[in-house]
Amino acid sequence: GVSHDLRTPLTRIRLATEMMVDEDDYLREGIIYDIEDMNGIIDQFIEYLRHHKREELSCEDINALVAEVVNSELQHQRTITFKSNPNIGNIPLSSVAIKRVITNMIGNALRYSEGDIEVLSYFNSNKKYVVIAVNDSGPGIPENELESVFEPFKQGDAARGSEGSGLGLAIIKRIVDMHDGKVKLENRPEGGLSAQVYLPIKVLTPAQ
Template structure:
């Protein structure tokens, strides 16, 4: 389906269809205006020659030897009986229905016509006036070799036309393929050199616009990274000074020092989340990992924090092409959010088919209102409960971004445990290009 839907295939099929229609129209035109009139004229001449030998209505059934000799000298035709005709080549001749119809109409009765091909064409005619005899008429001016150059010419013309159509379609589509490859690279965070402006005027304009867009995005990302590096440095510097200042507070202010340090840690965590979220996608380093083992290792660590973890995982390894650091971050964010907002039980279930894996992670926390499912996956948004507990509102947004980078999907719902259900669907093999 994808091959037929491609522009190159469509153009090639269109040009081939036009060529076929053109050939069909040319054949019909050639047949109606050249071949059919020629055959009719030949039929008329053959009928007149037969009438000269066997006049219509004469009742003549045979000629003597002198008459046959005179006919042969005058017209080059021979007259044979059925047995003699078979000896002289009638057995190798083939019927020709169109000539039979024309000659039957010209001679006023059913006529048999056979065509023998040697170096030239030989017409065998059995007229209604002498249905026991065959008239052998050689057409020495029409040779079989006369048709071969025409066939070769048409074959060469067809091959040249198909090659020209393929070449034209290739030249037309190649700039678009390069543009597609460049767009895929930009979407993955790689910025190629400026594409060559070639092809039609519209394609050249599109390529020029794409090059400008790619350069603008690259500059924007560079400026954003520089700004975030500066903001991170400028914010962490006073936070570090504040932490150092708290170390010089008296022991009687231990409670106040602990609160200040907790706020400093939360501020640093928020800064880290900001940087993680806006970090450009420069292409994930993916390779097959055992997702079952990864889920087992990450979630069991939360038992040390007092969580009750239930794992419904396959007994065999489930290999998925992904970035293990990013997937570990997804699991940590989801589990950490659940425990932060009051959950005490975590349940993880992993299923697979031939192309996809599905992870369902649920908890017994307060959950999220259904009308907020789509909203909380966006950056800097939180559920009503989360607003009272602090946070940056980037935890689920980072999860959604990582899942999208892996060409997967994420869906929120209500868990059987009473809390939030997060269902993540990932492909087992990462696609090399964007799929239709």
């Protein structure tokens, strides 16, 4: 309901711009840009609220899921490579939610870096988690902000993925928490940031 109430006046404003004269093209473009930006912020609020409770999980091929997202992100004309561990089997997850996580992670890497992006899948040291890592060659994040950027509405240049609402990384953390997983951000020694999602390997029971 709130989403509808916010979008209705935005739609009226968008329609009004269609009646502006050609001499006001520069104003029209600015208004349309702002409308799209506001719609994007509303989308992120809804996305954040949507993941307030646990969803039903099913065993899925995480490598296939990540490969699908990577292929869709190649439209940005950037080099994105995916190096998967073929020994990783199906793990319990919500495919729609985890796709959102991987898309947000790659989107952040695209936004805050200019070089190639590397996506990896592997087991953690004790093989209790499957790790999906997105590595970029951007400026990284100050060490004292690596934890705080996950807070909702965190703003500032270091709040990667904010897109104006400060919810990008908060959405990622909420979804991963729903999976009993972990999210880590690490500055890479060679430069850039490594965003890592740890998803637990566990067997689903009929009760789940």
